[in-house]
Amino acid sequence: MAPSEGVLSGKISHEKDSCKKRRGRSVVKEEKMAVSFKELGLVNTKELFAKAIKGGYAVPAYNFNNMEQLQAIIMACAECNSPVILQISKGARQYANQTLLRYMVPGAVEVAREMGSNIPIALNLDHGDSFELAKSCVDYGFSNVMIDGSHLPFNENVELTKKVVEYARQKEVTVEGELGVLAGIEEHVSSEVTHYTRPEEVEAFVTKTGVDSLAISIGTSHGAYKFKVKPGESIPPLRFDILEECQRRLPDFPIVLHGASSVLVKYIEIINKYGGKMENTAGVPEEQIKKAVKTNVCKVNIDSDGRLVMTAMIRKFLAENPQEFDPRKYLGPAREALKEMYINKCRLLGSDGKA
């Protein structure tokens, strides 16, 4: 055997060993991290949604990726006494580290309690794209997981969603499915065009999968560039006919709206004033959201508006205070503005005072 081969094969077997060790470590780690959402002080969405449907409001689902966003959400909802769904996407898990996020959430629950607030808090995986990811989140203490098989053919979507429901059910974790595809871009999810939900598929999907809630596509859209409208053109209204037909077929079944940010003009203007360049942005008008929450819609996802507020406030602060370099100085005001925006959203959804 040539010396080089020996070195090579030795290296390969060493790599195999370390792979095995790594895999072993990750199994041990996963077992160590396994926890029920109840131990983290969280609730699933069952009762949250039942109350929301009865009360004619929607529970806000706010995404977070870092401490300041999480603080703003918790402080806002505790202050206005709103139930809340904290949302973590696959991208957030990769960005902030799943272990760190897992420990931040019970910290946030504790902060709410220290504020004297008893608001119900759920933790949701936003746009889970595989059984393995959904399972991992169930095991890590999420109280709700979304499995998004909306890009798959109907039967495959049913199969994937059902598999997640069966696993989650054992741990009392609730599951959100999706039918229809939203236009726009959100991290790993993107589509050029809207594929509206077909109400005739909704009943079969819910019955076959056993999902607890369903995201539908009625014209909302992901991101800050929701509608391709020219200046002066009006934004197309949401398809309330689809929503009403879903409601007629499945009375009292929880419906979820994604991509429901309004892309607040005030913050777009600040961004552009202080060096940003965001043109032709468009969001869902707040009156449309207000109308939607009177129906079965009981969860409304807001992510883009939070991103815009932070970016606007950080740009403004740094432009006005070029000598500053302490992150607390610019993240602090951003967090404060974010909190105010979340309180306004809770009021819009009618969830304030409903905890």
Ligand SMILES: [Zn+2]
């Ligand atoms: Zn979404």
